[in-house]
Structure formats: C-alpha cells, structure tokens
Amino acid sequence: MRPALLTLTSILLAVATQRAGAGPADDGGRLRREGQAGGEAVAGAPVSVEYAVVSSGNRVTLYTHVGSVPLKVDSVKLDGTVQGLATSGSASNLRDFTVFATTDTTLYSIKVRVLRRGLELFIAGKIQFPLPFFIHPLAMLGPGLPEGDHAAVGLGPGATGGFALVDVSDAAHPTQVSEVTGIGGATGLVAWQPDASHTYLAAGTSTGFHLYDVTNPGAPVPLDEVPVGVGVSAVAVDDVRDRAVMVVSVGIIQFIDLSDPQNLSLIGTPVPRATQGLDFAFLNGTSTLFTADDSSGWSIWDIDDPASPMIVTSMPMIGIVSTIAETDGAVFVGNRDLGMFTYTVTAPDQVTPAAVYPGFNCRQAYLAEGRLFASTFSGGMQVFSMPPSGEGEMEQLAAWPHISWSGDVVGTTIHSTQGPNGMLRTMDLGNPPAVLDEFDTRGLGYSVEVYDYGGPIGRVAFVADGTSLEALSVNDPADIGALGSFGVTTTGDLARHAVNVEVTALPSAPNQVLAFVACLGFGLKIVDATDPTALTQAGMFSATSVYDVEIADTTAYLADGLTGLRIVDVSDPAMPVELGLFNTPGRALGVTVSGEVAFVADQTSLLALDVSNPASVQLIHRWETTTAQSVDREGDFLAVADGRGGALVFTFGPDQPLDGDLGDLLLGIEGDDSGLDLNHDGAAGVADIVTVINGGL
Known part of the structure; x- marks a missing residue:
C-alpha cells in the first residue's frame, strides 16, 4: 500500500500546483457555484400525454401537468448550457425512455428512475467531443424514427465542422461510430427514412445544405449538396x-x-x-x-x-x-x-x-435586501429567494413583465431601466406587478444607480442613458422628476455611449459626490455630482471600451472589454493614474471587488483575481460560463448575469469543499477548469483516474 499512499500524496500536491497555475499556490481561493435561476428554455420535448422534458440553462427538467400548469418532477444539472434536446424510447414505459441533451462539448444520455417517492432523472452516460469542436444541433436516427438507436450531433464552428454519429443503444456507454467534417459548422440536422431500407440525414451548415445516406451509421455516404455562400441557419424536411x-x-x-x-x-x-x-x-x-x-x-x-x-x-x-x-x-x-x-x-x-x-436570458443580476434580482430583457424584472437550496434552486418571489435592462434596489423600491426605450420605472417590491411611476429619459437607459444624498435632496437615480448621464429625483418613488443632465458624447455617436455608472464620495474628498461613468469607445468620465442639478466634468481616463466600473476606496476597477481589467487611482479625479492592467482571456464586461479580490464577468468565464498588488494582478480561479456579462456581490454571495445561462449564484473562499472525492480533485467540479491531465492526453478524464490507480504518475 505504500506506493498508493505516495501516489495520493503526489496527486494532492499536483492538484495544488496545477490549480495554482491560475493563481498563487497558497491562497486556496475557489469559486463555487451554488445556484441558478432562469436560463433560456429553448429546448423541449413531450415524453407522453402526462410528461414533458424542458431545458433551462444547464438543467434538464421533467414536468407533469395539472391542466395548463407544469409541475416539476425532477431535474439534472449538466456541465454547460443545454443546446439541444431529443428523446428516444417508448413513453408508455418510462424505464426504457431516454432523454438526450447536448451542451457545447458533451452529449448526455438521461434516464428516468422509478422510485417509491416518485420519478427521478439521472445521467446514465455521456460522450465528450474534443475542442475545437462545439456541438449544437441534435437529431435521432435509426429503426422506428424518431425513436432511434443513434444520435447525430452537429460539429462546429467554421468550415472544418460537420457532424458525428453516436451509437446510443446503450445509454450508459454512448460511442461515436463515425464523423463527417469539412462541410461547415452544423446549424441544423434532420433525419428521416424515405423508405423501409434507408435513413437520410440533412445537415444545414455554414457552407450550405448537405444530404447524406446514414443507413449504415458507421459509414455515412454523401448524396448531394446545395452550396450557400452565406450559410444555412435552419433546416426541416x-x-x-x-x-x-x-x-x-x-x-x-x-x-x-x-x-x-x-x-x-x-x-x-x-x-x-x-x-x-x-x-x-x-x-x-x-x-x-x-x-x-x-x-x-x-x-x-x-x-x-x-x-x-x-x-x-x-x-x-x-x-x-x-x-x-x-x-x-x-x-x-x-x-x-x-x-x-x-x-x-x-x-x-x-x-x-x-x-x-x-x-429567461439574463442581462444583469444583482443582490440586495437578501434577494436575487434579475433584469431579463423582455422577461422583465424578476426576484428570487436567497440563499439557493441544496439543489441549487431559488424560488421566484415576484416579477414585473416590463422590459428590464438593469436595476437598483433601495429599501422596498426597485428602480429599473428599459433599455432602448429609455424608460426608468419605480416599483414596490411588496406589490408586484404594480408600477409606482415611470419617466422617459429619451436615451437608451443602459443602467441605473441610486445615491442617497440625505437632507432635502434625498435619493437621486443616475441613469447611464447612452449619450448622456441623467440625474432624476426618486425621493418620492411615485413622482420621478428630472434634476440634471450631463452630455457624455455627441448625440447620435453610437460607438461612444455611457453604459454604466457608479456614484460615491471618495475618502479623499468626502463632501464631493462623484459619478464614475463607464463609456464604450473612449473610457471613463468622472462627473462632479455634488449638485445633481448642475453636473460638471471633474476628470477623464482614456481606455478602450469600458463596460463597467467599481470604486473601492480611491481606486477604480474598469471592465475594459477586450483589453481586460484596468486598475486606476482616482484619488485626484482630475488626474487619474493607471496602477495596473490584467489582460483577461475573454471580454471584461462586469466587475465587483471584495477586499483584495476582484471578480470579473469575462463573457466566457467568471474570474477571481488577486489585486493586492495592482502592478502584478494574479489569476486565482476561473469558472467557465455561457455569456457572463455582469457580476455583483452581497455578503458571501456573488450574482452573475450569464445571458442564456440565466442568473448564477457563487460563493468564494479558501474553505470551499471539493465535493469530497478524489474524482473531483482529478476532474474538477462542474464548470471548473482545474482538473488534472495526468496521462497527458489533452483532457482531464476517467483515464487520469486509471493512471492514479496504476501508480502512473
């Protein structure tokens, strides 16, 4: 047993070292996903007259019905946002029924388990496709379509894409049997049987329409194609x-x-x-x-x-x-x-x-008053309970149906902007879906922040309104009134817009209220808002394209798009000085700060960064997301607007558990990129556990 003990010790040391490749080895900081609300529900299929399966974000949920009201039976979490959904088997026998779901890189087979307490979904098997392929479309083929014994999955993106055929007759062990590439990234797949002895597959791709005979799934035969220079986005037969x-x-x-x-x-x-x-x-x-x-x-x-x-x-x-x-x-x-x-x-x-x-598709998520608030485009403003349940779910408490691009909550009042229609609405948290008042800002209404001046001025809502910053009195939320306006850029200049704002008084000048305005196209505008009726420029910092700004003490943290995270000393607003720059792997769209850690919504991931030394920022941890575009913090929780993935809730800290087994140490937990590739095959997987068992470190 001595070699096994030494091997385990080596593993643990290797885990610490490799995970530290994303940051200092001794910080121990980890992001952990705790829950999800919403997510695009764009894939669904009937199971029987009584049941249906629907995807939402990274979940596949089995529902039953009482009239028109769907009741959740059970759900399973996958490792990414669900892109496609299909079913196979007889609905009359749920034990034989299989749900197939695709995320960006994985095809899952999901079965129904019949227990005394009811039905339960579980992941029976999966097959992962190597990068650079991403899999989206999904179709079933085989005897008795659509109840096929093979699945077709689309491969993309780009001209090298195509499709793969997978034998799913054994749900626990899906096996790829063939692959067609070089016909363009697949956007749609349809399988059918033109007669009793043939099965065809139509593939819409970035290069056109392609028809294959897949009667023998192990050897697809090309029949013909219709080239389309601009590509095909959908197909039907x-x-x-x-x-x-x-x-x-x-x-x-x-x-x-x-x-x-x-x-x-x-x-x-x-x-x-x-x-x-x-x-x-x-x-x-x-x-x-x-x-x-x-x-x-x-x-x-x-x-x-x-x-x-x-x-x-x-x-x-x-x-x-x-x-x-x-x-x-x-x-x-x-x-x-x-x-x-x-x-x-x-x-x-x-x-x-x-x-x-x-x-829903989530544009902004934020935490206030012990709740999660989600601005969801046409899905409106939605409010959820916190903290998430042990299953990672949050109960919806209230919803307002109006378009919502952003919001801020003060006490029991929600302030929500309506995006392209330039509307600020106030709503009573305890009385959905009633609206207290609304005010046309005449701009684009990207975001809002409320600042309480106290005294006769009271609460003022600052709206990053595209070409201007608008100051509106919301002291009486049922009577919004205009106070002042500051022109950020030339009217109609669509490339240079005010999209976010933070309002505060710096410790270096506690009697001066400043609005820090994140602007696409040119950087950060600093506006003296001490008198909200007479807004004037106090300073400016040039950057590439700032999407968000967070102020901590006298330091500004800028989410500067493709440039990454900028750290700027603003103790003298008239002369901001850059302290550091961290080039993030994606597009920095949102930022929040807690102590010496900055959290960045980087579109393809959520980053935790050590900013204790601004001149040498270090990556602590990275969590892959769908389209992370904003991040907010309250107490122990982080809220991330993940676009198609919904609103996500995380915790962060040195004591986060690793889900308790060696497999998690080797493979990483859901969404985590920290698994170990011990056999050097380019991916962390089951083969690496075999490497450990065989003492092959």
Missing part, C-alpha cells in the same frame, strides 16, 4: 412530398426538391423571413411548416405548393423566439426571454395554448 426547407442565413426561406437525392435542386418561391428555427408536420393532409420568427413570434405555413407558400396562423410574442419543434400535434416554442411555450395544433389554423415553462 417534408418527408411526405420529398422536399426540404432551409433558411439562408440572410433571412430567406428556400425549398429543395429531394425526389432525386443525388441531384438536389431549388424549387418554389424564396420567401424573405427572419426565421431562426424550423420544423415540419403533415397535418390533416397539409404539408405544414412551423417557423420561429425571432422578435415577431412564430408562424404556421401551408407549403403544399412551394411556389406559393402561405402563412395560415401567425402568433406574435414579445421576446425572441429562437426554436420550434412539433411532435404529434404538440408544438414547443422556445422564447429566449420568456421560456418554453407549448401549444396543441390539430390543424394549421387550430392552435390551443397548453403550458408555459418559465425561463
């Missing part, structure tokens, strides 16, 4: 009349004749349409096309005659509709801002709403 439908990436629906699979040709009339997703069904003898129409909602088309396709039903929606799927008359419509909507469609002109599964 009318297998009844041997036609395909594709959306050219510039927003045109085109039809393809599939009757001779080795001689494809365009037919019918091209239709201009800003469509993100497609699906096909044969309803009541009519070839029916379903389109996800971006900001216009979704539509049902009669495409019996491709020369004159007609919209039969148009369903307007607020938000962005990006996916649509039909199965046996159940239509799942994925709205990035509002969640997954389901409908029953018995004919192209007969549509009945069925259920709504909430979800």
